[in-house]
Amino acid sequence: MMSTGKTARVNLIGLSKTDYNGGASTLCQGCGHNSIANQIIQVAYELNIQPHQMIKLSGIGCSSKSPAYFLGRSHGFNSLHGRMPSIATGALMANHTLNAIGVSGDGDTASIGMGQFKHMMRRNVRMVYIVENNGVYGLTKGQFSATADEGQELKYAGSNELPPIDICMEAIMAGCGFVARSFSGDAKQVRELLKAALSHRGTAVLDIISPCVAFNNHDSSTKSYTYGKDHEEQLHDIGWVAPQEEIVIDEYAPGEMKVVEMHDGSHLQLRKLDEDYDPTSKMGALHRLLWAQEKQEFITGLIYYDGERHNLAEASHLPATGLANLPEAKLRPSADSLQKIMSSLM
Amino acid sequence: MGVINLAPDETAVAHQNVAGERPSIVNDFSIVAATANGTGSQTANMAILRALFKMGIPVNGKNIFPSNIQGLPTWYHIRVSHEGYVARRHTSELLIAFNPATVDQDIQMLPPGGVCIYNEDWRTVPQRNDITTYGIPVNQFIRDTGFKGKQKDYVANMVYVGAVAQLLGIPLQKIEDALDYHFNGRRKLIDANMAIVRDAFEWTAENIQKKDPYTVAEMNATAGQLMITGNEAGALGSIFGGVSFVAWYPITPSTSLVDGLNDYLPQLRRDPETGEKTYAVVQSEDELAAIGMLLGAGWAGARAMTATSGPGISLMSEFAGLGYFAEIPAVIWDIQRVGPSTGLPTRTGQGDVLSTYYLGHGDTKNVILLPATVGECFTFGTTSFDLAETLQTPVFVLSDLDLGMNNWMTEPFAYPTEPLKRGKVLTAEEVQQKGFARYKDVDGDGIGYRTLPGNEHPLGAWFARGTGHNEKAVYSEKSEDWVQNMARLQHKFDTARQLVPAPVVDHNDAANIGIIAYGSTKFAIDEARDRLAADGLATSFLRLRALPVNETVAEFVAQHDRVYVIELNRDGQVHNILQTEMPELATKLISLAHLDGMPLTARWVVEAILNREEK
Numbered sequence: 005m006m007s008t009g010k011t012a013r014v015n016l017i018g019l020s021k022t023d024y025n026g027g028a029s030t031l032c033q034g035c036g037h038n039s040i041a042n043q044i045i046q047v048a049y050e051l052n053i054q055p056h057q058m059i060k061l062s063g064i065g066c067s068s069k070s071p072a073y074f075l076g077r078s079h080g081f082n083s084l085h086g087r088m089p090s091i092a093t094g095a096l097m098a099n100h101t102l103n104a105i106g107v108s109g110d111g112d113t114a115s116i117g118m119g120q121f122k123h124m125m126r127r128n129v130r131m132v133y134i135v136e137n138n139g140v141y142g143l144t145k146g147q148f149s150a151t152a153d154e155g156q157e158l159k160y161a162g163s164n165e166l167p168p169i170d171i172c173m174e175a176i177m178a179g180c181g182f183v184a185r186s187f188s189g190d191a192k193q194v195r196e197l198l199k200a201a202l203s204h205r206g207t208a209v210l211d212i213i214s215p216c217v218a219f220n221n222h223d224s225s226t227k228s229y230t231y232g233k234d235h236e237e238q239l240h241d242i243g244w245v246a247p248q249e250e251i252v253i254d255e256y257a258p259g260e261m262k263v264v265e266m267h268d269g270s271h272l273q274l275r276k277l278d279e280d281y282d283p284t285s286k287m288g289a290l291h292r293l294l295w296a297q298e299k300q301e302f303i304t305g306l307i308y309y310d311g312e313r314h315n316l317a318e319a320s321h322l323p324a325t326g327l328a329n330l331p332e333a334k335l336r337p338s339a340d341s342l343q344k345i346m347s348s349l350m
Numbered sequence: 351m352g353v354i355n356l357a358p359d360e361t362a363v364a365h366q367n368v369a370g371e372r373p374s375i376v377n378d379f380s381i382v383a384a385t386a387n388g389t390g391s392q393t394a395n396m397a398i399l400r401a402l403f404k405m406g407i408p409v410n411g412k413n414i415f416p417s418n419i420q421g422l423p424t425w426y427h428i429r430v431s432h433e434g435y436v437a438r439r440h441t442s443e444l445l446i447a448f449n450p451a452t453v454d455q456d457i458q459m460l461p462p463g464g465v466c467i468y469n470e471d472w473r474t475v476p477q478r479n480d481i482t483t484y485g486i487p488v489n490q491f492i493r494d495t496g497f498k499g500k501q502k503d504y505v506a507n508m509v510y511v512g513a514v515a516q517l518l519g520i521p522l523q524k525i526e527d528a529l530d531y532h533f534n535g536r537r538k539l540i541d542a543n544m545a546i547v548r549d550a551f552e553w554t555a556e557n558i559q560k561k562d563p564y565t566v567a568e569m570n571a572t573a574g575q576l577m578i579t580g581n582e583a584g585a586l587g588s589i590f591g592g593v594s595f596v597a598w599y600p601i602t603p604s605t606s607l608v609d610g611l612n613d614y615l616p617q618l619r620r621d622p623e624t625g626e627k628t629y630a631v632v633q634s635e636d637e638l639a640a641i642g643m644l645l646g647a648g649w650a651g652a653r654a655m656t657a658t659s660g661p662g663i664s665l666m667s668e669f670a671g672l673g674y675f676a677e678i679p680a681v682i683w684d685i686q687r688v689g690p691s692t693g694l695p696t697r698t699g700q701g702d703v704l705s706t707y708y709l710g711h712g713d714t715k716n717v718i719l720l721p722a723t724v725g726e727c728f729t730f731g732t733t734s735f736d737l738a739e740t741l742q743t744p745v746f747v748l749s750d751l752d753l754g755m756n757n758w759m760t761e762p763f764a765y766p767t768e769p770l771k772r773g774k775v776l777t778a779e780e781v782q783q784k785g786f787a788r789y790k791d792v793d794g795d796g797i798g799y800r801t802l803p804g805n806e807h808p809l810g811a812w813f814a815r816g817t818g819h820n821e822k823a824v825y826s827e828k829s830e831d832w833v834q835n836m837a838r839l840q841h842k843f844d845t846a847r848q849l850v851p852a853p854v855v856d857h858n859d860a861a862n863i864g865i866i867a868y869g870s871t872k873f874a875i876d877e878a879r880d881r882l883a884a885d886g887l888a889t890s891f892l893r894l895r896a897l898p899v900n901e902t903v904a905e906f907v908a909q910h911d912r913v914y915v916i917e918l919n920r921d922g923q924v925h926n927i928l929q930t931e932m933p934e935l936a937t938k939l940i941s942l943a944h945l946d947g948m949p950l951t952a953r954w955v956v957e958a959i960l961n962r963e964e965k
């Protein structure tokens with residue numbers, strides 16, 4: 005750690021916030037993706053995450069560039085357009101002891117990568133999968149993505165005649181057990197959801213509306229800042245409590261709060277704004293999403309939660325040590341066993 | 351060159367029979383069993399093949415099957431050769447005509463003096479007066495067993511096993527041994543099948559007067575050997591090579607390699623007490639995801655592999671380039687079939703070499719291993735991982751349907767003598783001592799040092815990317831960085847030339863001409879060279895076992911007047927690559943490329959070379 009004369013503020017594992025920084029961002033000033041990267045840095049610091057125990061992965065796009073801008077001490081893999089799920093699946097099967105954050109875009113996930121996205125949900129690979137959703141292809145300069153609103157106008161792309169794909173609905177349908185939506189301008193909610201997502205045992209999808217200031221920031225677009233601010237409807241007020249800390253229920257009026265216990269013992273406190281909303285009901289979640297789509301609103305918060313499914317590593321009966329770290333003696337069977345097979349083939 | 355007999359293998363011996371003399375022809379002929387797919391004929395054919403093998407006679411079986419689950423015609427070829435030749439032959443002297451749909455053409459394929467064993471219950475069987483025919487009343491046996499429906503076909507197939515055993519002189523005990531192997535000692539199945547075989551065996555003895563010369567006699571040429579398919583051998587080799595992650599998508603003819611992994615991994619790599627596995631197998635959603643998973647796993651430090659065929663290779667193209675450029679180890683087996691597109695999915699070929707060599711856009715070039723035998727399929731299981739991790743790059747293993755799916759005799763596989771070569775991977779302590787720049791050519795071999803995720807050193811992480819980067823893996827669009835990095839990758843490829851399995855060279859001082867080939871065409875070429883030598887034409891043979899090539903190949907070419915590059919594709923793909931690699935010798939290289947979906951024959955090789963030599 006750098007010594008600056010004054011003692012730098014450090015977290016429980018002795019790292020300062022700058023230890024979680026990445027390279028300088030090359031994204032546009034004001035791009036929603038930048039604020040998400042900043043929240044990742046903040047959360048990793050607050051959660052005392054060991055950078056070397058984290059991997060960060062992405063596809064291709066402006067959004068997918070951002071892993072270079074956070075957690076510079078973590079291994080990263082900026083892969084191919086739409087193919088981050090396969091890279092992540094392989095990496096996390098090779099070493100399931102690692103934590104992982106994936107960053108994708110709406111083009112990366114909902115168009116070219118839809119197949120891999122859905123199959124990753126189905127396999128329930130343990131990672132946080134963030135979609136920085138701006139309704140356009142930023143990096144290729146403003147074409148519509150599959151999440152763009154029907155009837156939306158864009159300067160270069162004209163008018164979009166096709167209905168949008170809802171990433172949260174797709175995730176739920178594919179079996180994802182942690183589906184949340186947020187808005188890049190809502191730093192607090194993004195942080196709370198990120199923390200909860202990081203303690204989820206399977207794939208956790210965060211669909212974060214992240215306005216593209218260059219190509220999609222018209223007030224009329226549901227992915228613009230102004231629309232986001234005006235039309236966001238929070239399902240819950242969220243609080244996340246680390247496993248070490250005690251849950252203080254007093255802050256919330258009884259009856260208004262639901263506590264979701266995560267597998268690592270941490271708790272997610274949902275303060276119910278929407279009286280009868282229950283994030284553990286798949287039908288309810290889909291219904292609520294369809295309802296919001298009809299109203300051209302977007303709901304934020306933890307939309308669906310199911311912590312019961314085995315993740316892929318568990319289902320594969322992997323040993324405590326990651327496959328990548330097994331010694332030769334575990335990887336190569338004995339000469340005797342080869343001998344036996346040879347005799348059995350004679 | 352003197353006068354050369356163009357096709358010495360085919361009919362010379364059989365002709366003698368027509369003349370009336372009937373000297374026995376022992377252990378030197380071929381059998382073809384014509385049946386319909388999905389009737390269980392595979393058990394019958396394997397019983398005959400393995401019984402012959404257990405008699406100590408060199409054999410090889412080739413399944414010529416349709417892309418279909420049930421109903422379309424299938425031919426199973428068994429070559430019996432006391433000289434030990436295992437290549438396909440054009441002609442089979444013994445036809446088991448058990449498929450009414452193809453019997454007309456099957457009988458026409460017989461050479462004069464050939465033998466046809468057919469189902470007598472069919473009303474019409476084409477007549478030829480220059481062959482011997484034996485009718486077997488199959489329905490009678492079926493009635494006796496009481497089997498119904500689909501099982502009847504199965505029974506019918508076991509009937510021909512009994513008849514063939516009687517006619518050729520295969521002891522029943524050997525058939526029983528073969529069935530014992532096939533059914534893994536399950537007594538009920540063995541007995542049920544043997545009952546039919548025995549009935550047919552006895553019926554044939556009593557009712558058929560043998561008029562043909564083909565017989566078998568026990569030898570001692572297969573002692574200590576076993577029979578296995580290339581795909582099973584590759585699976586075993588990969589397991590003893592320490593595979594820890596497999597991602598795959600089913601496709602003929604590669605599926606049986608993964609089946610082999612799924613059969614043996616639980617036996618060899620699962621803790622019987624805890625149930626914990628030291629491997630994982632993921633059936634991915636497509637081949638594109640499969641190679642993506644390999645690169646993720648290889649990057650994280652696992653020994654990752656897949657098996658696929660041409661269409662899957664095409665899908666892997668973009669990732670192959672990423673693997674090459676980000677320098678991630680992975681092993682990809684391509685069991686080649688015939689195509690573009692779906693092509694002939696159940697036929698064999700060597701048509702993916704050129705596209706795989708350059709798989710990926712930009713300046714991608716890949717390391718390729720070319721096994722020819724089941725033994726090499728086994729050893730390359732380890733070699734491929736060692737090379738992938740040493741060179742930090744995807745390594746492709748190009749086998750083919752004939753090698754991969756058919757049964758071949760082999761010596762038992764030897765246990766690897768060297769430890770796994772895990773390549774240049776730095777621990778946190780080593781990062782501390784030596785420093786770390788991912789793509790820096792520290793040792794002058796073009797191969798940098800890598801770290802794995804989980805490395806605790808604060809400077810131990812690096813960022814894998816397909817975008818331009820400098821030595822520290824940091825994004826760079828600078829021309830110098832680009833040029834330098836690509837030059838290093840080229841240098842690494844040159845390092846690979848000396849690390850990949852060297853060609854096998856049989857140099858003949860008397861030879862003016864050389865042959866270069868690779869993969870399973872070896873067997874036809876070995877046989878063809880014997881015949882050419884017997885006729886006075888000496889040849890040398892260089893068998894490539896990998897790409898890129900090294901100077902051995904250029905030396906070989908320089909030593910001969912002409913070098914024939916023989917391969918199973920239309921365009922002479924390796925001929926192309928060699929001409930590019932050694933432009934100064936390009937005019938000496940003559941392409942003999944041929945692809946009809948069938949394994950190569952010695953006859954084709956002999957004719958093709960002589961045709962050129964006579965020009």
Ligand SMILES: Cc1ncc(C[n+]2csc(CCOP(=O)(O)OP(=O)(O)O)c2C)c(N)n1
Pocket residue numbers: 064065066067068085108109110111112113136138140141142143144149
């Ligand atoms: C195979 C392939 N096709 C096309 C591209 C070009 N491309 C790069 S980024 C991109 C779209 C990115 O959109 P999105 O994922 O929404 O990310 P954003 O830039 O909006 O954050 C496209 C089409 C590519 N890199 N690879």
Ligand code: SF4
Pocket residue numbers: 030031032034035036037066067138142143215216217218219
């Ligand atoms: S183009 Fe849009 S998405 Fe890309 S960096 Fe700029 S604002 Fe962000």
Ligand SMILES: [Mg+2]
Pocket residue numbers: 065109110111136137138139140141142149
């Ligand atoms: Mg986008």
